[in-house]
Amino acid sequence: MGLIIAYFFFLLNLISIIPTMYPLYIWKLVTTGSVRRLGDKLLLKVGEFWIENNYRISRMLYGVQFEVIGESFKDLKADGHYMIICNHQSWSDIYIIQSVLNRKIPLIRFFIKDSLKYVPILGHAWLALDFPFVKRSSREQLKKNPELATQDLENVKKVCEKFVGMPFSILNFLEGHRRTPERVQKLIKKNPYQHLLRPHSGGISVVSTALKNSIDAFIDLTIVYPTENPSFLDLMRGKIRKLKVFVDVVPVSQVPIEENEQFAPMSKKMKRWVDERWALKDSLIEKEKHTK
Secondary structure, eight states: OHHHHHHHHHHHHHHHTHHHHHHHHHHHHHOOHHHHHHHHHHHHHHHHHHHHHHHHHHHHHHOOEEEEEOGGGGGOOTTOEEEEEEOOOOTHHHHHHHHHHBTTBSOEEEOEEGGGGGSTTHHHHHHHTTOOEEOOOOHHHHHHOTTHHHHHHHHHHHHHGGGTTSOEEEEEOTTOSOOOHHHHHHTTTTOOOSSSOOOOOHHHHHHHHHTTTTOOEEEEEEEEOSSSSOOHHHHHHTOOOEEEEEEEEEEGGGSOOOSOTTTGGGOHHHHHHHHHHHHHHHHHHHHHHHOO
C-alpha cells in the first residue's frame, strides 16, 4: 500500500507541471531573443519546483533525509558552470543528486538517448529544459562501421555548444552502468574496487575539452547508502530513510583537461585523474561501511 501511495503522489507531482510546462514550451518554440530567454528562465523555475516537490513527498511519506558532508558545498553558485561526477548504484541516484543540489547550482542536466525524447511528459520536459540528447551507436554498429565512433563524438561536441555562454551543470555517471550484484560478478576480474565499478573517462574528457573555457569547477559526489544494493523501489517503499552525500568541489585548475580535441577521447592524464578520484571514493565508502 505504501508503494502505491508513493507512486500516486510522484505521478500527481509530474502531472501538476503539465498546465505550466506546455504553454511555456510552445512560447519557447515560437519566440526568439530576450522573449525566449524569459521563457527559458520560467521553465527552469518549473523544473526546480518539480524537483523540490519530489523531495517534499519523500520527506513527508518516509522522513527521507540527506546528510550532506563537505565544506566546499557552501561555495557553490546558482549561476556557476559545473561538471558533476558521481558513483552510480541505483536509479534513485539522480533523484538524490537533484534534491541535494537543487537551487544551489544551475538545473542539472545529463546526456539522454535520443529515442527517449518521445517518452510522454518526461521526454517533452527534457526537451523544454534543453537536456542534451545524443545518438549513440551500438557495439554491433561500431563493429560494422568503426567510423561511427567519430560521428558519435562529433554529436556530443555539437550538443555541448548550446551550453557556451550560459550557466550549466552537467552530470556524468562515469561507471556507465548501475552497480548491481550481477554486474559486479561479471566484471569482478577486471574491477580493482570494492564498492564501485571501473569508471570510463573518455566521455567526460570530450565534454570537458569542448567546454574547457566555460567550466568553473568539477563537483565530485559520493553517495553512501545505508544498505547494500539499493534500488529506487527501496526508496519508494521507505526502506532508505537516511543516507550520506559527500561533496568535493574541485577547481577546474586542478583538473587535467585535454586541450586538443583530437586527443580528448583517449586522454591519459584525464584517465589518471578519474582513476585517482575513484580510488578515493572507494576508500571513503569502505570507511563509512566500517563506522556504522
